[in-house]
Amino acid sequence: MSRQPYKRRDFLEDVVKAGAAGMLVWPSLTPFIPKDQMTVNQVIAKILAELPGKPLPETVDTLKTGSGDQLVTGIITTMFATVDVIRQAIKTKANFIIAHEPTFYNHPDKLDWVENNGVAKEKKALLEKNQITVWRFHDYWHMMKPDGILQGVLIQTEWLAYNPQSNAVFQIPPQKLGEIIQHLKDKLHIPHLRYIGDPSALCQHIALFPGAHGGEKQVASLVSGQVDLIVVGESPEWETPEYIRDARALGHPVSMIILGHSYSEEPGMGYLVDWLRNKIPAIPVKHIASGEPFSWG
Amino acid sequence: MSRQPYKRRDFLEDVVKAGAAGMLVWPSLTPFIPKDQMTVNQVIAKILAELPGKPLPETVDTLKTGSGDQLVTGIITTMFATVDVIRQAIKTKANFIIAHEPTFYNHPDKLDWVENNGVAKEKKALLEKNQITVWRFHDYWHMMKPDGILQGVLIQTEWLAYNPQSNAVFQIPPQKLGEIIQHLKDKLHIPHLRYIGDPSALCQHIALFPGAHGGEKQVASLVSGQVDLIVVGESPEWETPEYIRDARALGHPVSMIILGHSYSEEPGMGYLVDWLRNKIPAIPVKHIASGEPFSWG
Numbered sequence: 001m002s003r004q005p006y007k008r009r010d011f012l013e014d015v016v017k018a019g020a021a022g023m024l025v026w027p028s029l030t031p032f033i034p035k036d037q038m039t040v041n042q043v044i045a046k047i048l049a050e051l052p053g054k055p056l057p058e059t060v061d062t063l064k065t066g067s068g069d070q071l072v073t074g075i076i077t078t079m080f081a082t083v084d085v086i087r088q089a090i091k092t093k094a095n096f097i098i099a100h101e102p103t104f105y106n107h108p109d110k111l112d113w114v115e116n117n118g119v120a121k122e123k124k125a126l127l128e129k130n131q132i133t134v135w136r137f138h139d140y141w142h143m144m145k146p147d148g149i150l151q152g153v154l155i156q157t158e159w160l161a162y163n164p165q166s167n168a169v170f171q172i173p174p175q176k177l178g179e180i181i182q183h184l185k186d187k188l189h190i191p192h193l194r195y196i197g198d199p200s201a202l203c204q205h206i207a208l209f210p211g212a213h214g215g216e217k218q219v220a221s222l223v224s225g226q227v228d229l230i231v232v233g234e235s236p237e238w239e240t241p242e243y244i245r246d247a248r249a250l251g252h253p254v255s256m257i258i259l260g261h262s263y264s265e266e267p268g269m270g271y272l273v274d275w276l277r278n279k280i281p282a283i284p285v286k287h288i289a290s291g292e293p294f295s296w297g
Numbered sequence: 298m299s300r301q302p303y304k305r306r307d308f309l310e311d312v313v314k315a316g317a318a319g320m321l322v323w324p325s326l327t328p329f330i331p332k333d334q335m336t337v338n339q340v341i342a343k344i345l346a347e348l349p350g351k352p353l354p355e356t357v358d359t360l361k362t363g364s365g366d367q368l369v370t371g372i373i374t375t376m377f378a379t380v381d382v383i384r385q386a387i388k389t390k391a392n393f394i395i396a397h398e399p400t401f402y403n404h405p406d407k408l409d410w411v412e413n414n415g416v417a418k419e420k421k422a423l424l425e426k427n428q429i430t431v432w433r434f435h436d437y438w439h440m441m442k443p444d445g446i447l448q449g450v451l452i453q454t455e456w457l458a459y460n461p462q463s464n465a466v467f468q469i470p471p472q473k474l475g476e477i478i479q480h481l482k483d484k485l486h487i488p489h490l491r492y493i494g495d496p497s498a499l500c501q502h503i504a505l506f507p508g509a510h511g512g513e514k515q516v517a518s519l520v521s522g523q524v525d526l527i528v529v530g531e532s533p534e535w536e537t538p539e540y541i542r543d544a545r546a547l548g549h550p551v552s553m554i555i556l557g558h559s560y561s562e563e564p565g566m567g568y569l570v571d572w573l574r575n576k577i578p579a580i581p582v583k584h585i586a587s588g589e590p591f592s593w594g
Binding site: 080082083084087101102105106107113114115116117118119122123126181185192193194195196197199212215216219220223224233234236237238239240241242243244245246247249250252258260261262292293294295296297 | 377379380381384398399402403404410411412413414415416419420423478482489490491492493494496509512513516517520521530531533534535536537538539540541542543544546547549555557558559589590591592593594
């Protein structure tokens with residue numbers, strides 16, 4: 001069976017052509033789906049069937065381009081559906097990108113977030129020309145039990161053994177901050193990161209917040225727990241980092257590691273490949289790390 | 298004349314004591330102000346008299362601790378009234394800190410932003426014990442003509458000559474991105490920064506946004522102008538940096554430099570010292586750079 005895209009519109013056109021040739025058939029509302037293929041909607045339904053709660057009434061987990069009726073030729077999971085990731089998807093003939101973060105540079109992916117945004121338009125045109133569907137899998141991946149992103153990070157950092165319940169706050173055997181930094185750089189393939197603290201300080205009570213949870217949630221975890229190290233993706237600089245700076249100046253031995261947003265959650269989108277494979281065995285699923293755009297100088 | 302703090306409450310107590318001794322005087326609503334001294338409120342009024350428009354009905358530029366009636370012994374300007382800056386203020390016997398950014402780790406400086414925040418409580422106690430008044434000077438400093446922060450940065454980067462109108466978007470003589478990075482590191486005393494772009498690319502149309510203006514404003518400047526380099530304090534990583542990454546992948550030669558929030562605006566709080574001196578010549582005014590809390594590893 002070909003893995004070329006076969007879309008609902010194509011099917012309807014075929015049906016209409018058949019009708020014009022005298023074979024009158026009322027087009028079905030469901031397109032014809034080859035036995036070992038699935039539509040985008042069917043893949044999403046398979047994923048959402050795993051939700052412990054109900055789907056959200058409002059969510060950013062929507063299609064950003066393409067169609068739910070498109071037959072899926074292959075899936076790419078990634079943090080950001082960057083132009084580079086899209087080009088790699090085209091090369092591998094995968095037409096469905098599942099991205100954790102926005103495609104058009106703002107949380108709700110509004111195309112008119114900034115007027116006359118030529119870059120967003122070019123990107124959309126690239127996706128449409130190549131019939132790539134992009135779905136954001138953010139809220140629902142975090143809602144899974146365990147949180148898919150956190151689980152991926154715990155596996156890749158080899159911290160899952162210390163935290164089998166996949167809690168945001170957990171305990172590891174005491175280690176120097178400097179050793180933890182090196183461990184995270186090695187395991188998460190991070191060339192550079194920022195931190196606050198004394199590299200020789202022993203840490204064992206960790207609050208782990210991949211991504212951008214915001215200072216309120218981050219600081220609340222520090223206030224309520226016996227946390228001595230918070231590890232985040234990113235944080236507004238005037239929130240958690242300033243709290244940490246003052247806490248340390250007041251004699252509280254608490255440290256912070258800022259991994260970078262993309263690096264911090266990428267393992268969760270890698271883990272999604274394993275999570276998906278036995279649910280949709282017929283469709284090739286591959287992870288492409290979008291990485292972060294920064295050079296450090 | 299002593300520069301020890303003399304507060305409205307002390308004055309009223311003196312008046313009440315005098316009354317108890319038989320010298321009945323109705324306490325004035327205005328405290329006695331020695332000739333060469335000013336209260337916090339008087340300093341703020343001097344500053345706000347320079348506003349080109351009306352004071353804002355809602356603003357974060359409020360007193361965070363202390364009293365508007367306190368006699369000012371000395372002023373410290375800074376980006377963040379950190380515990381360390383407060384201790385330095387105490388040492389120099391200055392009792393009025395003018396800070397550009399929040400004191401209690403959230404934009405409106407809500408003390409109950411996070412419940413049971415012991416660090417915020419300890420910091421507040423430190424300020425109260427030492428009778429230090431903190432005023433945030435954020436919205437109004439940006440509202441001045443020219444914007445006080447931008448003006449300070451333009452002076453310190455020696456870019457004011459190319460941009461005498463203090464616009465956010467302006468032109469410099471063509472320079473390699475790598476040279477501009479080095480220039481900014483040298484002039485703003487920044488040990489490390491992040492950037493996106495090719496160090497050998499020539500840049501000349503700059504959008505300069507010290508602080509955290511948010512991706513919408515930053516990206517709008519890139520879309521509307523002929524900008525080839527945006528310089529910011531910080532940005533949510535999924536907004537401007539991802540826009541820049543995609544723009545570059547689509548062939549648009551645009552670069553980005555992320556200075557760090559505190560470093561990027563500190564020159565504006567340094568410039569405030571010069572701006573204030575001839576308005577309040579009798580009061581000592583000093584700038585303390587709060588710097589950023591990060592180590593880079």
